[in-house]
Amino acid sequence: MARLRLTIAYVGTAYCGWQIQTNAYRRPQPTIQEELERIVEKVLGTQVRVHGSGRTDSGVHAEGQVAHFDVPEDKADMDWQRTFNAMLPDDIAVLDVARAADDFHARISATGKIYTYSLWLSRRYTPPRLFPYVWTTGPLDVAAMDAAATHLLGTHDFASFQNVGTELESTVRTLRRISRTPETDVPATEAPLCLDWQFEADGFLKQMVRNLMGTLVACGLGKLSPDAVPAILEACDRSKAPSTAPAQGLSMTRVLYD
Amino acid sequence: MARLRLTIAYVGTAYCGWQIQTNAYRRPQPTIQEELERIVEKVLGTQVRVHGSGRTDSGVHAEGQVAHFDVPEDKADMDWQRTFNAMLPDDIAVLDVARAADDFHARISATGKIYTYSLWLSRRYTPPRLFPYVWTTGPLDVAAMDAAATHLLGTHDFASFQNVGTELESTVRTLRRISRTPETDVPATEAPLCLDWQFEADGFLKQMVRNLMGTLVACGLGKLSPDAVPAILEACDRSKAPSTAPAQGLSMTRVLYD
Numbered sequence: 001m002a003r004l005r006l007t008i009a010y011v012g013t014a015y016c017g018w019q020i021q022t023n024a025y026r027r028p029q030p031t032i033q034e035e036l037e038r039i040v041e042k043v044l045g046t047q048v049r050v051h052g053s054g055r056t057d058s059g060v061h062a063e064g065q066v067a068h069f070d071v072p073e074d075k076a077d078m079d080w081q082r083t084f085n086a087m088l089p090d091d092i093a094v095l096d097v098a099r100a101a102d103d104f105h106a107r108i109s110a111t112g113k114i115y116t117y118s119l120w121l122s123r124r125y126t127p128p129r130l131f132p133y134v135w136t137t138g139p140l141d142v143a144a145m146d147a148a149a150t151h152l153l154g155t156h157d158f159a160s161f162q163n164v165g166t167e168l169e170s171t172v173r174t175l176r177r178i179s180r181t182p183e184t185d186v187p188a189t190e191a192p193l194c195l196d197w198q199f200e201a202d203g204f205l206k207q208m209v210r211n212l213m214g215t216l217v218a219c220g221l222g223k224l225s226p227d228a229v230p231a232i233l234e235a236c237d238r239s240k241a242p243s244t245a246p247a248q249g250l251s252m253t254r255v256l257y258d
Numbered sequence: 259m260a261r262l263r264l265t266i267a268y269v270g271t272a273y274c275g276w277q278i279q280t281n282a283y284r285r286p287q288p289t290i291q292e293e294l295e296r297i298v299e300k301v302l303g304t305q306v307r308v309h310g311s312g313r314t315d316s317g318v319h320a321e322g323q324v325a326h327f328d329v330p331e332d333k334a335d336m337d338w339q340r341t342f343n344a345m346l347p348d349d350i351a352v353l354d355v356a357r358a359a360d361d362f363h364a365r366i367s368a369t370g371k372i373y374t375y376s377l378w379l380s381r382r383y384t385p386p387r388l389f390p391y392v393w394t395t396g397p398l399d400v401a402a403m404d405a406a407a408t409h410l411l412g413t414h415d416f417a418s419f420q421n422v423g424t425e426l427e428s429t430v431r432t433l434r435r436i437s438r439t440p441e442t443d444v445p446a447t448e449a450p451l452c453l454d455w456q457f458e459a460d461g462f463l464k465q466m467v468r469n470l471m472g473t474l475v476a477c478g479l480g481k482l483s484p485d486a487v488p489a490i491l492e493a494c495d496r497s498k499a500p501s502t503a504p505a506q507g508l509s510m511t512r513v514l515y516d
Contacts, residue, residue, distance in 0.1 A: 009383075009385055009386050009387075010386055011386040011387060061387075081382055081383065082382070085382070085383050090384070090386065090389045090390075091386045091389070092386060093383040093384060093385060093386050093389075094383060095383055095385075095450075124339055124340070124343070125267075125339065125343050125351040125352060125353055126348070126351060127267055127351060127353075128267050128268055128269040128348065128349045128350060128351050129267075129269060129319075129391070131348045131349070131351075132348075133387070192353075
């Protein structure tokens with residue numbers, strides 16, 4: 001067998017997230033994983049699991065999701081990228097296919113992940129092309145958000161920023177970087193501006209980026225003091241943190257491997 | 259009465275172009291103009307024409323379409339931008355509303371227009387976020403396109419680049435600028451690259467930008483020699499020029515006024 005590694009981009013708007021919903025008896029939307037597996041099954045004539053680096057929620061996008069799957073040796077050198085992209089809908093694209101080591105695992109081998117969350121700072125209008133990819137918050141006190149972000153950086157128990165639904169051994173993660181573009185001062189006005197926040201960690205808990213963003217935006221809106229963030233972390237209680245940011249502003253940007 | 263000037267952006271994918279289709283007895287999609295007029299009528303309680311700077315075809319986008327309409331003096335200072343954007347679908351946004359001179363006319367006062375046409379140069383994949391906004395051509399000989407563009411610049415009878423359906427006094431237009439981004443040399447390889455072409459003229463004939471782009475791409479694909487372009491212009495015959503580029507790559511970027 002040969003192991004292949006895929007890099008995938010998608011607009012998540014029309015999908016029920018990455019992962020196949022086995023128990024959903026009434027499922028309005030397909031998932032990214034099932035779109036890929038459907039094609040692999042059509043080509044190989046047998047069901048093959050496509051393992052993702054991690055789930056993305058319903059409505060979340062990706063610029064660089066990574067997945068792997070195994071194929072018989074004589075199918076390793078066929079043009080898998082062309083095959084996928086010819087059969088995938090327009091809102092999913094395989095950016096790259098590469099042969100991987102036999103012990104490569106899209107999820108287990110990952111040493112970190114980068115997500116981007118995009119905010120639109122004017123309530124006067126949201127540009128139609130950006131609309132599916134941003135959370136329109138209105139003006140924000142970005143300096144307060146920066147101050148809150150410094151409290152979140154580093155190794156913490158992020159239980160206050162994890163939504164229920166997954167059993168994990170540990171909720172400790174290392175948040176290596178929170179950065180934003182543009183990096184310059186942003187006045188808290190009704191400016192037509194897209195503010196992209198990047199989060200890099202060794203791993204993320206369920207809806208963690210959206211929960212971190214919800215807390216940063218609460219600080220930016222003056223609803224929460226940045227000084228309150230350490231106590232929220234220490235509480236290890238989801239109910240102490242502000243609400244979850246909407247899915248549509250989030251994109252999985254890159255999965256890191258050694 | 260007060261005259262108001264609108265600047266409008268839209269994703270044209272779901273619309274049957276700008277102009278209201280009065281004679282379409284079987285119309286699958288709405289138009290931008292009717293979406294705007296519907297709101298004005300709801301606010302004023304009477305039908306008011308919203309005049310655009312020009313039509314855009316079905317499926318064509320806009321970043322800076324301009325329109326005007328008249329309202330009673332006591333309605334001139336209400337927050338029209340908020341009103342429009344609260345009632346418009348997400349794929350249309352009013353970017354600006356300003357009081358205009360009584361003799362301002364979105365179409366007649368325009369001294370020029372800028373359109374952008376976007377090409378995606380790799381057939382390996384088209385990024386899902388770009389897909390609705392580009393024509394995926396594959397690799398192009400961009401130097402040949404540049405050479406063809408120089409023949410098109412200036413004042414010509416562009417009848418060879420006009421699709422039927424409009425009666426005009428003259429088909430002479432002045433094409434002031436054709437430029438592209440990136441401006442640097444582009445090797446004719448399967449590179450993942452978006453190449454934006456801008457066209458500025460005093461005015462454009464029906465589907466003229468898409469016809470110009472179709473001819474430039476034909477040169478880029480090696481199907482037409484740039485040296486053949488002057489004869490196509492001189493022929494004043496649509497059938498002598500290559501076929502029309504698809505609508506989805508085109509966007510009305512800006513309307514120019516003195």
